[in-house]
Amino acid sequence: MFLDQTAQIMALIRSGKMVNIGGRPVIVPNSSKSASSHSDAIKMALAFAAIYIVWGSTYLAIRYAVETIPPLVTAGIRHSIAGGILLAWAWARGYRPTREHWISGFVLGGLFFLVGHGTLHWAEQYVGSGLAALLIATEPMFILVLAWALSVVTTGRQTISRISVLGLGLGVVGVALLTGAELTVKGSSLIGLLAVLLGSLAWSAGVVITPRIKLPTDAIARTAIPVVCGAAMLLATAGITGEFQATHWASISLKSALGLAYLVIFGSVVAFTAYTWLLQRCPPALVATHTYANPVVAVFLGWLLASEPLTLRVVLASIAILGAIVLIRRGEQAATRHAASAAPAEVKSFEQCA
Numbered sequence: 001m002f003l004d005q006t007a008q009i010m011a012l013i014r015s016g017k018m019v020n021i022g023g024r025p026v027i028v029p030n031s032s033k034s035a036s037s038h039s040d041a042i043k044m045a046l047a048f049a050a051i052y053i054v055w056g057s058t059y060l061a062i063r064y065a066v067e068t069i070p071p072l073v074t075a076g077i078r079h080s081i082a083g084g085i086l087l088a089w090a091w092a093r094g095y096r097p098t099r100e101h102w103i104s105g106f107v108l109g110g111l112f113f114l115v116g117h118g119t120l121h122w123a124e125q126y127v128g129s130g131l132a133a134l135l136i137a138t139e140p141m142f143i144l145v146l147a148w149a150l151s152v153v154t155t156g157r158q159t160i161s162r163i164s165v166l167g168l169g170l171g172v173v174g175v176a177l178l179t180g181a182e183l184t185v186k187g188s189s190l191i192g193l194l195a196v197l198l199g200s201l202a203w204s205a206g207v208v209i210t211p212r213i214k215l216p217t218d219a220i221a222r223t224a225i226p227v228v229c230g231a232a233m234l235l236a237t238a239g240i241t242g243e244f245q246a247t248h249w250a251s252i253s254l255k256s257a258l259g260l261a262y263l264v265i266f267g268s269v270v271a272f273t274a275y276t277w278l279l280q281r282c283p284p285a286l287v288a289t290h291t292y293a294n295p296v297v298a299v300f301l302g303w304l305l306a307s308e309p310l311t312l313r314v315v316l317a318s319i320a321i322l323g324a325i326v327l328i329r330r331g332e333q334a335a336t337r338h339a340a341s342a343a344p345a346e347v348k349s350f351e352q353c354a
Contacts (some may be wrong), residue, residue, distance in 0.1 A: 050271045051271055051290040054266045054267065056295070059132050062124050063124050064255045066256075068248075068252045069247065070238065075234045076238050077264075078267070079113055079227050080231040081268075082227055083227035083230075083268075087228055089220050100214040101221075104215050105215075105229040108215075109227070109231075109232070111203065111205050113231065113234060115199060115203075116199045120136070123199070132298075134298075137291045138201075141168055142200060143207055147208050148160050163327055164331030171321055174316075174320030174323075207284045210279055211279075219276065222276050285328060286328060
């Protein structure tokens with residue numbers, strides 16, 4: 001029996017579950033699990049960096065692209081190339097789309113890309129890139145309102161935490177500070193502003209229904225299918241509206257071509273893959289805080305690349321927006337902890353975004 005116990009202890013030591021500290025055997029977490037947690041933390045940080053910084057820079061890239069390429073053609077080409085790359089990658093990994101996947105893809109593709117990105121690309125002909133980014137910052141508000149309405153209809157319960165509401169309010173203050181200056185810029189159009197807001201609402205609706213529809217479990221395919229479906233609808237709409245006939249391919253500038261290339265590689269392939277990955281692991285309202293960081297990035301790039309003034313108003317608004325991100329994150333974490341404590345013991349273990 002002694003030999004059996006000794007063998008068990010040695011097995012624990014070799015497995016990394018037990019070490020000798022101060023002359024006593026102590027069980028510690030397995031090193032591979034710790035390494036996995038560290039790896040997940042790095043992936044999470046990089047994914048948030050992609051949707052915060054890369055998507056913040058795409059507003060300027062869109063403005064450059066639509067200078068000489070019609071907006072729906074720009075969006076259609078952007079997502080066709082990106083979606084084709086991602087779908088080919090998923091296919092090589094063994095993924096095969098089903099009928100349910102295509103149906104879900106067309107629903108999300110219509111919300112995210114045909115309406116969401118289509119209106120944004122169109123509006124940036126009339127609205128500055130910084131202002132467009134600020135208006136997209138209404139997305140978390142739309143998400144919370146839509147999610148609240150859906151929760152009331154399905155369960156009869158309210159799900160918006162007070163801290164999240166406070167964070168959204170602070171974010172609105174920050175956006176208002178910036179918008180007050182941007183609205184005086186020549187070229188802003190009421191129809192353009194409304195178009196961006198419509199796109200924000202459509203994107204928010206897509207975020208809310210994403211967990212409720214049948215999408216591929218493969219992360220790459222989960223990204224590819226809505227992008228491909230959205231691209232098909234954008235190209236069809238561009239053909240119907242006559243944008244293809246109005247495109248002067250020989251007159252496309254280098255700036256527009258580079259802007260489109262940046263949108264394809266970074267704005268669609270890199271950032272949207274990170275976005276879809278995060279939606280599987282974090283509360284939607286937390287993922288949507290990228291819309292508070294994006295205006296800060298857009299304003300900074302305007303100052304750096306377009307010589308736009310960096311005023312005290314901009315600094316104060318940026319502080320308010322970053323504060324909103326912190327509050328919303330804390331509110332969602334508090335709500336998650338409350339849900340975990342209220343859940344039965346057997347289902348309390350779930351992955352939480354940290």
